[in-house]
Amino acid sequence: MATIYEVAKLAGVSPATVSRVFNGVAVSDEKLAAVREAARQLKFTPNRTARTLRKQESEVIALVIPDIENPYFTELARGVEDVAQKAGYSVVLCNTDSQLEKEATYLQIAISEHMAGVILAAASDTTNLDDIQAAGRPVVAVDRGTGYDIDGVVMAxxxxxxxxxxxxxxxxxxxxxxxxxxxxxxxxxxxxxxxxxxxxxxxxxxxxxxxxxxxxxxxxxxxxxxxxxxxxxxxxxxxxxxxxxxxxxxxxxxxxxxxxxxxxxxxxxxxxxxxxxxxxxxxxxxLPARHMGVTAAKMLLERIAGDDQPARTVVLRGELQPARPAD
Amino acid sequence: MATIYEVAKLAGVSPATVSRVFNGVAVSDEKLAAVREAARQLKFTPNRTARTLRKQESEVIALVIPDIENPYFTELARGVEDVAQKAGYSVVLCNTDSQLEKEATYLQIAISEHMAGVILAAASDTTNLDDIQAAGRPVVAVDRGTGYDIDGVVMAxxxxxxxxxxxxxxxxxxxxxxxxxxxxxxxxxxxxxxxxxxxxxxxxxxxxxxxxxxxxxxxxxxxxxxxxxxxxxxxxxxxxxxxxxxxxxxxxxxxxxxxxxxxxxxxxxxxxxxxxxxxxxxxxxxLPARHMGVTAAKMLLERIAGDDQPARTVVLRGELQPARPAD
DNA sequence: CTGAAAGCGCTTACAG
DNA sequence: CTGAAAGCGCTTACAG
The missing domain is CATH 3.40.50.2300 (Response regulator)
Structure with missing residues (x-):
């Protein structure tokens, strides 16, 4: 894996300039071209771990759900994933089996991996979010409330x-x-x-x-x-x-x-x-499970971007689909 | 988030000693106790990002599948997750929709996030694993082969x-x-x-x-x-x-x-x-999908631990369950 | 067993 | 626009 230093050397610029190129910061046209070319030659991909350590925030969001084998939650996951991926985030799917201990472990990991935020279908109404809140990581509740004053998306x-x-x-x-x-x-x-x-x-x-x-x-x-x-x-x-x-x-x-x-x-x-x-x-x-995921992911991205308006709860309505009499 | 330095200071030891405590390296009983107590007081959790950057390897494995909404793959995911979690690894579920580009993106992320390894149900038989192999990350194929000489688990x-x-x-x-x-x-x-x-x-x-x-x-x-x-x-x-x-x-x-x-x-x-x-x-x-996940995860953990025996392919047999005549 | 120090690969305030 | 330098929080070879 090539590093920013090797690219800098090959392109004849400083590592800072390489970093700027990969972060969309203004750089002169010639240097831009040189860096791009060098990166291409060296097959350079930025090291996300280093970036995360430095920026104190990763492009990963955690989706914590009680039952990964329930299609309702996989559909929800699809919605989350679609939005997240378009925004350059990846999604870690965490299955709690409705167990508070598993859930607590995953929330702890979200903190210590500097994940950008969490979308949570709580295992119980006693889920403790104190630590993740203290860490400043936004949490959006889905499907169920949490007892905390945070964004949420629920069904009617x-x-x-x-x-x-x-x-x-x-x-x-x-x-x-x-x-x-x-x-x-x-x-x-x-x-x-x-x-x-x-x-x-x-x-x-x-x-x-x-x-x-x-x-x-x-x-x-x-x-x-x-x-x-x-x-x-x-x-x-x-x-x-x-x-x-x-x-x-x-x-x-x-x-x-x-x-x-x-x-x-x-x-x-x-x-x-x-x-x-x-x-x-x-x-x-x-129940619009996918839409719930989409909505929650959008809300989370807004919070990650720094939005600090008061907590919102979105209520999604189910749609009656009557059985058709057998043809 | 407390750091290793704050814990060291409070415990009256060096940061290196704190690190050793959290990595199971031998430390005198008194220092061990002091570090533990200090860590408890400060609610210290090791920063995984820093550890990953330093060790060049994270405790995350990627599970790359073509269709997260197919219960066959969620069952597989369950098996992977169970084994991984017990070994202290978390699993990132990556859904490719059978699209090579999405798959390539996820494999690239696995590299740049220093993930420990990949379990892959390939989107196609032309999936390119050159980069991930060059990065030295083990890959275990599931459900389908890859055209590479790597470990795999398939059904009969x-x-x-x-x-x-x-x-x-x-x-x-x-x-x-x-x-x-x-x-x-x-x-x-x-x-x-x-x-x-x-x-x-x-x-x-x-x-x-x-x-x-x-x-x-x-x-x-x-x-x-x-x-x-x-x-x-x-x-x-x-x-x-x-x-x-x-x-x-x-x-x-x-x-x-x-x-x-x-x-x-x-x-x-x-x-x-x-x-x-x-x-x-x-x-x-x-088809024993869960067992396939379990087997693949175990094989991957062995490779992560450094096992370099020749590539193995495990073939799992389906079990006939005849319909029962209606009662 | 223990500590001081270097270094993992980035980003970014600072100075120019 | 650009570069030198510090620092994110760990781990680990080295020396003692």
């Missing part, structure tokens, strides 16, 4: 739960269950609240808790709870899934029992990119 | 294609199509070769090319080709999907037409973690 979760439920009501279903994620995850809770509001309004005599289930945001969680609901003396005739994976698990069980939607109505908050049903067979409230 | 693709096809033959199907990925991607080609071998042996009179289709390794590719095959004057009664996404797309079409497996036999090379059918409804030749 209550509204999504509501839209999913209302659609099932309109379609004529009367016993509509709700399967959502852990009570302590705000997205899970809010989507359930949306469901509950519709149930309370439409079926004032119903006991909402009878058909509400908290589970994990995973395929097997959806399976278990769906099976349990079907065992009920008076089983539901429809269900709202609090996220994509729960929806997948629940639909698997329904398919196995010959209850494929619309026999039992299903509305999923999220998307099913790998459904083996027709993509239009299930009602979705599609 | 031909055998997988064969096993999938043989299973359909045993189940009584007679016109078995094959939908695979781009001809130039070796995994796509080899799986098709496995299919072809079985067809040639079992149905010597058949024209194999009639039912073989190259497409993209994507859901919509599977959809298109499946639709096309069903339009045939004499449509197939079964099909082998060359990867998970093709399988998803093809099954979507079949479900829409009321041809859900086993009405039309389906065997997929790969897994369907988000199928909305019963997980046991489709025959799979499951």
């Amino acid at each position: 979760n209550r509204m999504a739960g509501q839209a999913a439920t209302e659609h099932l009501v309109r379609a004529g279903y009367r016993r509509i269950a709700c399967i959502t994620g852990p009570r302590l995850i705000e997205t899970a809770y809010e989507r359930a609240q949306g469901w509950r509001a519709v149930i309370a309004r439409q079926f004032p005599d119903a006991d909402p808790d009878e058909l509400l289930r908290y589970s994990t945001f995973r395929v097997d969680g959806g399976r278990e709870v769906m099976e349990e609901l079907l065992e009920l003396p008076e089983p539901p005739d429809a269900m709202v899934a609090g996220n994509n994976l729960l929806g997948v698990g629940a639909i698997q069980v329904l398919t196995e029992r010959g209850l494929t939607p619309p026999k039992l109505g299903v509305a999923v908050v999220g998307s099913l990119p790998f459904t083996t049903l027709s993509p239009s067979a299930v009602t979705l409230v599609r | 693709n031909r055998m997988a294609g064969q096993a999938a096809t043989e299973h359909l033959v045993r189940a009584g199907y007679r016109r078995i199509a094959c939908i695979t990925g781009p001809r130039l991607i070796e995994t796509a080609y080899e799986r098709a070769q496995g299919w072809r071998a079985v067809i040639a042996r079992q149905f010597p009179d058949a024209d194999p090319d009639e039912l073989l289709r190259y497409s993209t390794f994507r859901v919509d590719g599977g959809r298109e080709v499946m639709e096309e095959l069903l339009e045939l004057p004499e449509p197939p009664d079964a099909m082998v999907a060359g990867n998970n996404l093709l399988g998803v797309g093809a099954i979507q079409v079949l479900t829409e037409r009321g041809l859900t497996p086993p009405k039309l036999g389906v065997a997929v090379v790969g897994s369907l973690p988000f199928t909305t059918l019963s997980p046991s409804a489709v025959t799979l030749v499951r």
